[in-house]
Amino acid sequence: MGGVDHAPSPPVARSLHRFANPGRFLRISGRVLPFVAIPALLLTLGGLAWGLFVAPADYQQGDAVRIIYIHVPAAWLAGGGYLALAVCSLLSLVWRHPLADLAAVEIGPVGAAFTALCLATGSLWGKPMWGAWWVWDARLTSVLVLFFLYLGHIALVRAFDDPVRGYRAGAILALVGVVNLPVIKFSVDWWNTLHQPSTLTVTGAPSMHVDMLWPLLVCILGFSLGFAAIVTARLRAAVMERRIRGLLLAGVQAA
Amino acid sequence: MTHLPYIAAAYGLALVVGAGFAVDAWLRVERARRRLEAIDPRRQRERDAT
Numbered sequence: 315m316g317g318v319d320h321a322p323s324p325p326v327a328r329s330l331h332r333f334a335n336p337g338r339f340l341r342i343s344g345r346v347l348p349f350v351a352i353p354a355l356l357l358t359l360g361g362l363a364w365g366l367f368v369a370p371a372d373y374q375q376g377d378a379v380r381i382i383y384i385h386v387p388a389a390w391l392a393g394g395g396y397l398a399l400a401v402c403s404l405l406s407l408v409w410r411h412p413l414a415d416l417a418a419v420e421i422g423p424v425g426a427a428f429t430a431l432c433l434a435t436g437s438l439w440g441k442p443m444w445g446a447w448w449v450w451d452a453r454l455t456s457v458l459v460l461f462f463l464y465l466g467h468i469a470l471v472r473a474f475d476d477p478v479r480g481y482r483a484g485a486i487l488a489l490v491g492v493v494n495l496p497v498i499k500f501s502v503d504w505w506n507t508l509h510q511p512s513t514l515t516v517t518g519a520p521s522m523h524v525d526m527l528w529p530l531l532v533c534i535l536g537f538s539l540g541f542a543a544i545v546t547a548r549l550r551a552a553v554m555e556r557r558i559r560g561l562l563l564a565g566v567q568a569a
Numbered sequence: 570m571t572h573l574p575y576i577a578a579a580y581g582l583a584l585v586v587g588a589g590f591a592v593d594a595w596l597r598v599e600r601a602r603r604r605l606e607a608i609d610p611r612r613q614r615e616r617d618a619t
Binding site: 351358362366371376377378380381384385388424427428430431434435438439441442540543544547548550551554555557558561562565 | 572576600602608609
């Protein structure tokens with residue numbers, strides 16, 4: 315049969331689309347979810363209890379240092395969640411991955427909530443330490459901008475009658491907003507900020523005692539797994555809700 | 570413990586955010602699963618086959 319020759323899909327696109335089938339996604343995610351959610355719960359509760367009751371108080375900050383066991387994981391997820399949102403947006407715009415749009419929609423509110431938690435716990439630490447709930451410091455301001463980017467994405471994807479147009483507009487906003495991530499990361503190096511420099515770096519030794527570092531790392535891991543579990547569960551619900559809408563629409567058209 | 574109200578507020582907020590999203594996600598999944606069980610012909614066929 316003389317048809318148009320289609321160029322084979324690039325290997326990346328092929329491997330990505332293998333997991334794009336909603337039925338396959340529901341099957342695989344249903345099996346994986348308990349193995350993510352249960353360790354997330356145990357690590358988060360264990361890490362927070364460790365930080366709250368076992369880890370030592372700071373010689374300058376006193377017990378207020380215990381707020382970092384929430385603030386730092388929330389900050390990590392605020393940035394990490396936005397990066398995940400941007401990756402999903404890229405997958406959606408470039409490869410039209412069918413689950414990427416839904417994933418971006420489901421990541422948005424969770425990422426926004428963790429960014430708000432980061433800002434709120436920062437304020438709760440700042441009041442007793444700095445004497446102010448808020449200062450227009452480069453780190454704080456850039457994280458506030460991140461929070462508004464999340465809110466903008468949430469609003470934009472819901473602003474169109476045609477959901478696909480909303481997904482495209484949201485994806486473009488998410489990709490443009492990625493420029494804010496290095497600004498957040500390096501704000502404490504580029505400008506004189508009241509916010510302290512990074513405690514944990516990839517190249518250097520951590521600038522905190524090991525008795526505080528371990529519970530912090532456990533909390534970061536627990537929060538990250540919890541974020542992944544929540545987003546996966548929300549995505550499972552979104553896939554099923556899309557199937558329900560499709561079935562109801564087909565029923566109406568057939569009637 | 571020093572600064573107790575600030576610490577309690579921070580941990581309380583974390584609990585509300587984490588538990589709130591977890592419970593909401595679980596309820597959404599269960600609601601969608603029940604709805605799909607009721608109207609999806611593929612699932613009805615699977616049920617009939619078993």
